Amino acid sequence: MLFCGLKLTHDGSVALIEDNKLIFSYEVEKFNNNKRYSEIPDLDFVEEVLNLHGYTSADVDRFVIDGWAGLKESKVDTRSHGQELSLTVAPYREVSLSADALQAYSGSGLAIGGRTYNYTSYMHSTTHIASTYCASPYAVTKEPSYALVYDGGMYPRFYYFDPANGKLENLGPLFMYIGNIYSLFSLHFEPFLRGGQGPRVDDLSVAGKVMAYIAKGQVRPELLEQFELTYARHFSPSMEFNWTFSQEIKRYVDEHHIPHADAMASFHQYLEQLLVTSLEASVTKHGRKTRNFCFIGGCSLNIKWNSAIRESGLFDDVFVSPFTNDTGSAIGAACCEMIHQTGHPHLNWSVYSGPMVIQNEPAEGWESRACTVAQLAELLHTTDDPVVVLHDRAELGPRALGNRSILAAAVQPDMKDRLNAIKQREDYRPVSPICMEEHAPAIFSPGTRDPYMLFDHMLRDEWVERIPAIRHLDGTARLQTVSREDNPLIYDLLDAYENLSGIPVLCNTSANLLGSGFFPDVRSATEWNGTRYVWCNETLYEKQ
Structure with a gap:
């Protein structure tokens, strides 16, 4: 069918x-x-x-x-x-x-x-639940799983799905903060301040920036207490509560001269703790029927929350899909x-199921030549220039995973700033590492398999000076691991680069115009003119 x-x-x-x-x-x-x-x-x-x-x-x-x-x-x-x-x-x-x-x-x-x-x-x-459960390893063997849906317009909704009887059991909300309060709260503070626009103004691009920016702040215990007090005084089941809550906290922050970065870092930590403690309480109340867990919705793009849940020990396995x-x-x-x-819950899928790249003519002023994967690795190693890499079908979801990426050597400290400048991004934004799966545990902690870039990893001390460009302000990295089965071309590129440099890691950021989706073709990547090189299907395009 x-x-x-x-x-x-x-x-x-x-x-x-x-x-x-x-x-x-x-x-x-x-x-x-x-x-x-x-x-x-x-x-x-x-x-x-x-x-x-x-x-x-x-x-x-x-x-x-x-x-x-x-x-x-x-x-x-x-x-x-x-x-x-x-x-x-x-x-x-x-x-x-x-x-x-x-x-x-x-x-x-x-x-x-x-x-x-x-x-x-x-x-x-x-x-939301079906998209992630059906893509999960649990669906292959028809195992039950808990599922938490936390999306912008809803409270965190907890479910239990058992494919044996086809029943999806609603276990209720974990707590009463809707998902987009994370961004709406941040819009009351610099550098995201949008004063006077009312309770229903949201920006879908803000949450990811906030997740990066909180590395500049410190968690303040007095704010964690203030969040609880403000919630108790003002909660109402309406969108206006987001505005009221944020305004009250903003007033407290200003009165006590608390840095805005601290306010956002504290709120992030507050919600993270709520997620973990509320999950534990709900699972206990339900009688724990499985140790499988799916986290779903826009909030599960928060790699720090994902990692906190995984590290809590509540579940043996945590699955987040790349199109969560x-x-x-x-x-x-x-x-x-x-x-x-x-009656079958298992979906046979690949993350590379988006549109095929279009290898059309480049913009004027660009020349092309044949370039193998090994030669591309040598270019990345010898020039320290970023390269737009376009290959095969696009990734599903918001994260570029090698087929619509800008790749670069991570050995120079200024590469992160160069890539952020190229993409017209804020200087606090991190650049992700893409790493051969078998080498990841030696370079990152935990360094476990993470093919969709959805969990937090710490860069190990002995690698800080070797690949400084991929280290975030708080010492973390949004790692993507790659096996030969995941993406043969990118794996071969990393392997060739490692043979030259001794480093099985490259910088990886999405290849796109500011505010747009991934580049669909060679023409638009060369018209953009953000990098000197564009590579597509063993052809290298160079700006003259």
């Missing part, structure tokens, strides 16, 4: 599953240098991406749409062949603990390719219907 999942709101995407294999998941932002978080502009896009793989909309057995804001049902506005279209979809989440989290909602009027289709829709919280935020919602929608129709 062919299941086509659609995410029609921010982070718009189309995913196609055949039986239990992911054929593709195409995010709008990864086409034509579209802006990050772009919606599907027109349902013609669905037909176009299906055609890229030899399918048409008529081949699809079931279209499935991700749910959205609303408690009983929701309306999502889109366009089809230029015409306005409003579709009824599932709500954002359940209305009660006893509600069926796997409920399928039926709809009609989905106009694609000159035809109109019926469709199914599942709650947004449920598509809304970039995976189309996949999750299709997975919900896959489970419903087939």
